[in-house]
Amino acid sequence: MYTIGTLARRTGTKVQTIRYYEQIGLMPEAGRTAGGQRRYDEAALDRLAFIRHGRQLGFGLDAIRELLALNDQPGQSCSVSDSIARRQLAQVQQRLARLRALEAELQRMIDSCDGHRGSDCRVLEVLRDHAECLTDHGSEAPVQL
Numbered sequence: 001m002y003t004i005g006t007l008a009r010r011t012g013t014k015v016q017t018i019r020y021y022e023q024i025g026l027m028p029e030a031g032r033t034a035g036g037q038r039r040y041d042e043a044a045l046d047r048l049a050f051i052r053h054g055r056q057l058g059f060g061l062d063a064i065r066e067l068l069a070l071n072d073q074p075g076q077s078c079s080v081s082d083s084i085a086r087r088q089l090a091q092v093q094q095r096l097a098r099l100r101a102l103e104a105e106l107q108r109m110i111d112s113c114d115g116h117r118g119s120d121c122r123v124l125e126v127l128r129d130h131a132e133c134l135t136d137h138g139s140e141a142p143v144q145l
Helices: 004-011 015-023 042-056 061-071 079-111 122-128
Strands: none
Touching: 004 015, 004 042, 015 042, 042 061, 061 079, 079 122
C-alpha cells in the first residue's frame, strides 16, 4: 500500500493533482487508514501512471477518461482508442504547423530588423500592425509551450 506522497513521487504527479483526479473520478477514491490517511494499491499506481503518461502525450482529461474505460475492458476493439489517438495526433500536427508559422514570422521580423533606432525597428513595426505579418496567426488562442 502506498501513501499519497509515495504515489506522487513514484509517478511524478503532484499530490493536489492526485486529489483532483479522485474528485473528478479518473482515480478511484482511496482507501483510508484508521487515522484517515489515504492508501493506494498497485492498481491505483498503474492507473495514475497511465493518466500521467496520457497527459504527457497531450491527451485531454475527457480523452483519458475514454481511454481508461477502454483499458478497463480489454476485450473491446481497439478501434476507438485508435480513433482517439488519431484525433490527438491531428491536434499535435495543427499545433506544430502553427508553431512553424510563428517561427517563420518571428525569424522574418528579426532578419529584417537593422538594430538601429526604435523608430525604424521592424520588430516593433510588425507588432504594431498585424497586416505586416505574412501569416494569420492571430485567429487562434496563443500557443503555450
